[in-house]
Amino acid sequence: MNDVATPIVSRDPEAPIMVRPNGDLVLEARQLDFFYGKNQSLYGVDLPIERNKITALIGPSGCGKSTLLRTLNKIYDLYPGQNATGRILLDGKDLLTDRASMSRLKERDGDVALEPANLDTSALRARIGMVFQKPTPFPMSIYDNVAFGVRLYFKKSKAEMDQIVERSLRRAALWEEVKDKLNTSGLGLSGGQQQRLCVARGIAVEPEVLLLDEPASALDPVSTAKLEETLMELREDFSIVIVTHNLQQAARISDYTGFMFLGRMIEFRPTAELFERPQSTRTRDYVTGRFG
Ligand SMILES: Nc1ncnc2c1ncn2[C@@H]1O[C@H](COP(=O)(O)OP(=O)(O)OP(=O)(O)O)[C@@H](O)[C@H]1O
Numbered sequence: 563m564n565d566v567a568t569p570i571v572s573r574d575p576e577a578p579i580m581v582r583p584n585g586d587l588v589l590e591a592r593q594l595d596f597f598y599g600k601n602q603s604l605y606g607v608d609l610p611i612e613r614n615k616i617t618a619l620i621g622p623s624g625c626g627k628s629t630l631l632r633t634l635n636k637i638y639d640l641y642p643g644q645n646a647t648g649r650i651l652l653d654g655k656d657l658l659t660d661r662a663s664m665s666r667l668k669e670r671d672g673d674v675a676l677e678p679a680n681l682d683t684s685a686l687r688a689r690i691g692m693v694f695q696k697p698t699p700f701p702m703s704i705y706d707n708v709a710f711g712v713r714l715y716f717k718k719s720k721a722e723m724d725q726i727v728e729r730s731l732r733r734a735a736l737w738e739e740v741k742d743k744l745n746t747s748g749l750g751l752s753g754g755q756q757q758r759l760c761v762a763r764g765i766a767v768e769p770e771v772l773l774l775d776e777p778a779s780a781l782d783p784v785s786t787a788k789l790e791e792t793l794m795e796l797r798e799d800f801s802i803v804i805v806t807h808n809l810q811q812a813a814r815i816s817d818y819t820g821f822m823f824l825g826r827m828i829e830f831r832p833t834a835e836l837f838e839r840p841q842s843t844r845t846r847d848y849v850t851g852r853f854g
Pocket residue numbers: 598601603621622623624625626627628629630
């Protein structure tokens with residue numbers, strides 16, 4: 563299985579095996595540590611996210627996939643006692659550090675080019691959207707679900723909003739199914755339709771990155787296939803990070819895959835390489851179903 567040599571960044575056997583994308587990075591975690599109170603859940607995680615690609619995070623239960631995803635748009639900020647250190651760069655600007663700690667980090671790392679992003683929470687959420695495991699439509703009409711975030715962040719006329727709602731529903735491959743009942747409740751849709759509604763709501767504000775945490779785990783195979791097709795089309799306009807337990811799903815739709823274990827990134831590389839020629843024994847055991 564290991565017959566083809568692939569570039570490996572470090573010769574340290576304990577170091578993660580990272581094959582960095584050649585293209586432009588929209589988002590990047592560097593040496594990320596995460597703490598739930600005193601309990602550390604991520605250890606020095608690096609994660610490069612290439613623009614207009616799908617990046618999958620896989621690994622056994624409890625390895626830190628969801629924690630890493632929640633750290634990328636700082637949703638953990640809502641919960642007291644949760645804290646991240648390291649760097650998260652959005653378009654090269656750091657989301658984590660304030661100006662004081664930036665100068666300390668620059669001194670330590672000599673990484674003088676980095677600037678703080680200085681985004682407030684709502685601006686950040688508009689640029690990095692999130693879709694959760696269970697469909698979470700708001701108790702309001704299909705139209706209002708999609709318009710919700712847009713109304714929060716932008717001023718739009720009724721005609722502009724109509725266009726945004728239609729375009730978002732079309733991109734989420736839901737328009738044909740709901741165009742005649744936009745004013746009925748989003749809660750009346752099937753689970754698969756509700757999840758695509760959440761995708762439409764997420765993309766309506768035109769984020770750069772869309773984070774999805776096991777978005778298909780509550781869906782049947784037909785709805786899952788539709789969602790996967792939708793995500794592959796959305797890649798043209800957005801950069802997507804998806805947490806999944808479903809290895810076939812990661813192999814089918816993603817361009818890059820990161821395998822995590824016990825809070826560490828073990829191996830990150832183009833998806834086909836990771837599945838066909840894993841370099842780490844742990845990755846190999848996981849993708850061949852020997853554990854997890
Ligand atoms: N709210 C929390 N408070 C304390 N510890 C937590 C909390 N959420 C997660 N953890 C711990 O952090 C670690 C990583 O959990 P996380 O949910 O990120 O893993 P995961 O890989 O997404 O797992 P799964 O695939 O089962 O969803 C685990 O040890 C978990 O117990």
